[in-house]
Amino acid sequence: MRGRLFYRFMADAIFDINDPQSLEDKMRENWNNEADITWIDPKKPMVALSFDDGPVDPVSETSPAIRIQNALRDSGMHATFFYWGNTFNEGTRAEIERAQELGFEIANHTKTHPHLPELSVEEMKAEVEYMLPVLKEISGREKFLLRPPYLDVNEALREMIDVPLISCGLDSMDWAQATAKQMIDKIAKACENDSLDGKIVLMHETYDATAEAVEFLVPYLKAKGYQVVTISEMFKARGKDMQAGHVYGECPQ
Ligand SMILES: [Zn+2]
Structure with missing residues (x-):
C-alpha cells in the first residue's frame, strides 16, 4: 500500500x-481484452448494443432476453449483457450460459443495483464482486466490464475498481417507457446521419418493447453495412485500449 x-x-x-x-x-x-475480432472488418461501421438488468426470470422462449439473444444470433451479430444479482438464481443461470455460448460478452451490473456513490468502499466492493464467481465460472475469464447502475460513478469507485466502467453514447430510453417505434426511429436516424458509428447503446433486456425494437434493428443495421458487436470487440477491432476506472460511452474511429 x-x-x-x-x-x-x-x-x-x-x-x-x-x-x-x-x-x-x-x-x-x-483492460486485458480477450475478444475474438476475427469476424469483424475494422473499416466498416460498428455499434455496441448493450443490455442491462438481466437475467430475466423465468428463462423462456418468450422472455424479452431470449428474443434479443435470438435476434442477434439469427443475424450473426453480438452484444454485451450486464447481469445483476437481483434475479440471478440456479434457474436463470441458463440465460447467462446461453449468452456466453452464443459468443456474446457477459458483464457485471452489481448485486442489488444501488447508487454506488452512496455506499462505503467496503459496500461498493461487495456489490461489484457479487456476480464475479458466476461470470468467471460460466466464461472462464477473470475480469468483466462494469456498468454502474444509473451510470452513477464517483471518484471512490473509479479508484477502487480494476476494470473499465461502461456508460453509453446513445440511450434507447427504454427504461423511461420508450415504445419500440421510438427506439427504432432514434437508432435508425443515428444510423442514417452516421452518428451511430462507435456508439455504446444503452438498453435493457427486461422489456418486450426493447425485444421488438431489437428484432427489427439488428437485421436493419446489418443491411446498412453495420456490424453489431460487443463493447470489447469494438474497442479491440479499432485498436483502442481500455483502462480500469475510466468511463467509456463510445469508441470513435
Ligand atoms: Zn440497471
Whole structure:
C-alpha cells in the first residue's frame, strides 16, 4: 500500500495533475481484452448494443432476453449483457450460459443495483464482486466490464475498481417507457446521419418493447453495412485500449 501511495505521489509530480484522467490512465493496467475480432472488418461501421438488468426470470422462449439473444444470433451479430444479482438464481443461470455460448460478452451490473456513490468502499466492493464467481465460472475469464447502475460513478469507485466502467453514447430510453417505434426511429436516424458509428447503446433486456425494437434493428443495421458487436470487440477491432476506472460511452474511429 505504501509503495502504491508513494508511486501515486511521484506520478502526481510527473504527470499533469490538473487532468485527473491522465493520472489514472497512466497508472492503470490496460483492460486485458480477450475478444475474438476475427469476424469483424475494422473499416466498416460498428455499434455496441448493450443490455442491462438481466437475467430475466423465468428463462423462456418468450422472455424479452431470449428474443434479443435470438435476434442477434439469427443475424450473426453480438452484444454485451450486464447481469445483476437481483434475479440471478440456479434457474436463470441458463440465460447467462446461453449468452456466453452464443459468443456474446457477459458483464457485471452489481448485486442489488444501488447508487454506488452512496455506499462505503467496503459496500461498493461487495456489490461489484457479487456476480464475479458466476461470470468467471460460466466464461472462464477473470475480469468483466462494469456498468454502474444509473451510470452513477464517483471518484471512490473509479479508484477502487480494476476494470473499465461502461456508460453509453446513445440511450434507447427504454427504461423511461420508450415504445419500440421510438427506439427504432432514434437508432435508425443515428444510423442514417452516421452518428451511430462507435456508439455504446444503452438498453435493457427486461422489456418486450426493447425485444421488438431489437428484432427489427439488428437485421436493419446489418443491411446498412453495420456490424453489431460487443463493447470489447469494438474497442479491440479499432485498436483502442481500455483502462480500469475510466468511463467509456463510445469508441470513435
Ligand atoms: Zn440497471
